[in-house]
Amino acid sequence: MLNTPLMPKATAVWLVENTALSFDQIADFCRLHPLEVKAIADGDAAQGIKGIDPIATGQLTREEIEKAEADTGHRLHLADPKVRLPEAKKKKGPRYTPVSRRQDRPNAILWLVRNHPELKDAQIMRLVGTTKSTIQAIRERTHWNAPNLTPMDPVTLGLCSQTDLDLEVQRAAKEKPVIEERGPTLLPAAVTTAEAEHAPETGGKKPADELNVEAVFAKLKQLGGKSE
Numbered sequence: 001m002l003n004t005p006l007m008p009k010a011t012a013v014w015l016v017e018n019t020a021l022s023f024d025q026i027a028d029f030c031r032l033h034p035l036e037v038k039a040i041a042d043g044d045a046a047q048g049i050k051g052i053d054p055i056a057t058g059q060l061t062r063e064e065i066e067k068a069e070a071d072t073g074h075r076l077h078l079a080d081p082k083v084r085l086p087e088a089k090k091k092k093g094p095r096y097t098p099v100s101r102r103q104d105r106p107n108a109i110l111w112l113v114r115n116h117p118e119l120k121d122a123q124i125m126r127l128v129g130t131t132k133s134t135i136q137a138i139r140e141r142t143h144w145n146a147p148n149l150t151p152m153d154p155v156t157l158g159l160c161s162q163t164d165l166d167l168e169v170q171r172a173a174k175e176k177p178v179i180e181e182r183g184p185t186l187l188p189a190a191v192t193t194a195e196a197e198h199a200p201e202t203g204g205k206k207p208a209d210e211l212n213v214e215a216v217f218a219k220l221k222q223l224g225g226k227s228e
Contacts, residue, residue: 014051029076108154118172127160
């Protein structure tokens with residue numbers, strides 16, 4: 001069963017009170033846990049919820065319920081709706097922010113700018129439902145209330161969910177170019193081998209590295225002020 005009945009708990013209350021179905025059958029049909037259905041039967045859960053007749057709403061047939069009551073292994077199936085409504089398409093646009101939370105948006109924007117500088121303005125607009133001019137003013141510290149702003153997590157403020165924030169951060173990380181810092185590397189083996197083969201055999205020392213004995217003694221004589 002892919003679909004779930006309308007108001008599953010209310011439907012479960014009616015099925016518990018008016019049928020002999022097992023807890024597993026009701027839980028499977030209403031997409032609830034069997035223990036939750038048992039709690040409804042014991043009166044520990046769904047208190048104050050009025051049961052809804054799935055037969056009256058066209059979600060079940062009397063024959064389907066009787067068949068399930070006779071066979072505990074039978075699973076209930078939703079009746080095909082007589083009228084199929086088209087799925088509502090989500091409208092793309094800025095996120096709606098409740099009036100009580102709109103005053104917190106500048107603080108949330110400041111938090112996002114400081115903690116996630118990789119986010120683009122369009123991503124911040126999607127998260128907190130603001131405008132590009134407001135984001136730019138907060139970035140440049142030209143906002144009218146800039147001295148009083150305090151960075152606050154938009155998830156804590158209830159302006160967006162943690163899932164949406166993580167998704168936008170992951171998108172920004174994928175779009176950001178990765179620049180690798182490379183330090184000094186070893187020369188290729190072919191180059192070092194060629195230098196070793198063409199180097200003169202001087203006992204491991206190059207001619208330029210050998211000391212000039214006469215020049216050293218001449219320098220010492222000049223420093224001593226007398227010659228031997």
